[in-house]
Amino acid sequence: MRQLGETSEQGMELVPQEAARVDPRRRAGIFSLAAGQPRDLLDSVRRRLLLVALLAIAPVATLSMVQGLMHLSGAQDEARQRLLQLAVSAASSQANIIASAESVLQTLQTVDTVRAAGAGCQATLYGATLSLPFVSNMGVLDKEGTITCSAIPGPRSVAGEPWWQSLSKAPSRLAMTERQVSAATRNEIIIVLEPLRAPDGSFDGAMALGLDAARLDTMLRQATVEAGGVAAIFDAAGRELVSNSRALSQVLFDPSRFAGAGNELREVTDATGRSWTYTVAPLDRQGLIAAYALPTQDLFGWTPFAVAASFALPGLVAVLSLVGLWFAVDRMVLQWLNYLRRVTSVYGKGHYRFRPTRLERAPSEFRALGAAVEHMALAVRLRDAKLRENLAEKTALVREIHHRIKNSLQVVVSLLSLYGLGIGQGEDRRRFEELRTRVNTLAVVHRILHEANEGSTVKLRELLRELAALLEGVPDRSLAVRIDAPDLLLPIDMAVPFALMVVEIVLGLAAPDAPRLLPVTVGCDQGGGRFTITIAAGPVAGSGAQPGRFDLDQGFASQLGGQLQRVEDGDNVRVTGDFPLRTGAAPGGQRHGHDRVQAAGPGREP
Structure with a gap:
């Protein structure tokens, strides 16, 4: 059991590490999917329970409807036989x-x-x-x-x-x-x-x-007085010969429908809106046809209501069951699920001291679930405190490392400055100043990392502004650097080669001991997971590579995953580069800044 507990603890320790590797947009999508609307029609406890209830009621409802249809069919057969018997009986005297x-x-x-x-x-x-x-x-x-x-x-x-x-x-x-x-x-x-x-x-x-x-009509009327129906006899051509009520028979009976018709029931309505049902029966004499009609209500009685009840009763039972189940699920299940969801949301915001006291009135299953959630929140609280301690310690160590590196680089710069006192003017002095500038560039990056709250990223605008001040202080260069860049956060593995690349490009554009000030504009932009840098200078005194220089800028660009392109337009030179925005480089804002840094004097240190 102890080994199992240790394994579980190790597994739980992996969760924050795995969560840290998940892309923030993907993590936000996962949580929004968990707390959002149902993904489809049946993605709901209430709807699934209602579907199960409907499926359970469906056989009984189907049986009741089939029984109603059978009752209706039987009632129709009985009514047909009754009308046929009445028609033949009423017309027997005339026949x-x-x-x-x-x-x-x-x-x-x-x-x-x-x-x-x-x-x-x-x-x-x-x-x-x-x-x-x-x-x-x-x-x-x-x-x-x-x-x-x-x-x-x-x-x-x-x-x-x-x-x-x-x-x-x-x-x-x-x-x-x-x-x-x-x-x-x-x-x-x-x-x-x-x-x-x-x-x-x-x-x-x-x-x-x-x-x-008239006598035939009277005899037919006497034969149908007890049944209370309307009877008539038609010849083969559909002409009415005898009727016990000629006014009604002409309205109810349609001889055009007699030809080829069986003994099926037909329903018609008289001038007063009363419904009648009739059928026809062939007689044995000269193609004579007897028709007999009875009021539908008298013929079927309560049969329509019984059939309607057999259809309506299952629907009523289904509606009442679904309504009862709807409110039961809402009161006994969903209200406590929603409450637990709000509780977990409170815990997710870091309020671990919250106690779900309302669960004391909930069923035992939800009380047990609430206790498990509360214990989980306590475990997360303790683990969170431990992680914060470890993170604070790690941050302090990282900042101390950057501080020590910055101090070491400052010592190197100081030693180089002392060593440079013995170097005269010329090509050696120029190379010495470039070397000192490169070391100062590294010192600037680590100083910014040390001063940042988190020592793993660098603000792009702040870095370029410091590099501009550094470049304008190079003794044998006359530069005026202008910055136009967004507030991007660059990881440290991109910040160092990026800073060295910018310094190499600007130093390569500015000729040593130029007679006039060289304006340089450093611009950056981002979009589509990439960022671009544009360095424009002009007019440049002379073109082409300077004697004795190395292509370090292309090497640093390769480390960043891109390439540089140089375009010359007369005395104006533009260098552009396109690089992927690696994981960890996030925008700190969309605002662009325009900074103009003027050198305070030769030999300025960061």
Whole structure:
């Protein structure tokens, strides 16, 4: 266990080191992702629980809906059978009357006196009419449409009637006309026609019988009074023959939909907005069709409400369950998660003395989690204090190192100055002064590092300003250096070669013992993870490399990861370089400064 604890401690010690290596933008993205909005629709505890609840309710809801559909289908079959039975039952009397009328006509056409329209024809037809209460009149017609004999005298010819022309062209076994007013009896009748055949089989007239349409309506009305529905009988052409309520039947029944239709239910609405359901049933006589309608409410009763309840009840249960689960998750889970998130945010800001007292009212799982978070905060607090001590010690050591290096370089500069007292003017003196300037450059960098709060970076503007003062103090150079640079922070491994490169470039541009002051502008800029330096001087006395100089500036540029380019425009010279901005070089601000440093006198020391 002790070894396991030591291993865990070692693993925890690696966390700050690994975190220090992570790019700040990436680290900010990780924390923003952890504390931000859900990444997708189901990236939430509440939504996932709601989805699970919906999946749990779905089978029961589906079963209830299927049961409702089965109930509706059963109710529709039952209603269809009921309407069909009512339609056939209501129209049975009319079908029997039509069958009786057909039998009477077939019997009368076998009587020779009637067939030949003899002397006893009218009496025979009149007696038959009186014996049949549903018959209004009878008659015999020849093939020209002339009435040769009738029980009640009327018009002499029907040749111009459309129904007679249709019968004469295509005589069938039995024909029926639509409702019409009889010229003889002045009441509505339906004419039933039985074609007569000559010995050779040709059309030889017809026996006609007029059914009392009002009596048929009354009989149909009496047959449907208990059911309270609307019934009607239509012929094969879709013409209404009999109805117990002609005003409603003409509104409810659409004969155009009868052709080819089965026994399916149809729903219509009358002029008052009342809903009716009807079906049609074919009769066995001459293509007759019986239609029967009942109010939808009376036909189905509570079935629509039962079906609607079977659909609505699962939805209601689902809504209530989701609402209850929503508030339950919010009160029992999410409120404590949000509280723990705020607690960790407080700890993340360094307030380790905060105590999550509200967790005393939370469930046991969250109290245990809160205690673990509090213990973690205490461990982080102790480790943070230890790290701060180590960091302070490290910073002090680094600053002491830079201080010692700066002092050592100052001693070297002093020794060089003493040694230079014995060197006369000439090429040796010039090289000696350049050497002293290079050593002073190193001393400037380490002095800035020593004075900085953190000894691992150098402020670019401050470094260039110090180098400008150093260059303007070189004895055999007449320079006026102007600085235009942002507040970049350069790591120490870039600061030293950068400073030496700038010094070498400026010393290379300025000719020794020049007759006039050389203006030099040092500019820097950054963008896209790189920074550029531009050193412009002019007019320069003379061009090209100076005798005895080395290309140290290109060597320092290679150490920085870039190259220098020199462009000469007459007496003006511009040197540019482009270098990658390494990790650790961060902008200290976007402000550019313009510094003009004038030498205080020859031999000035930093």
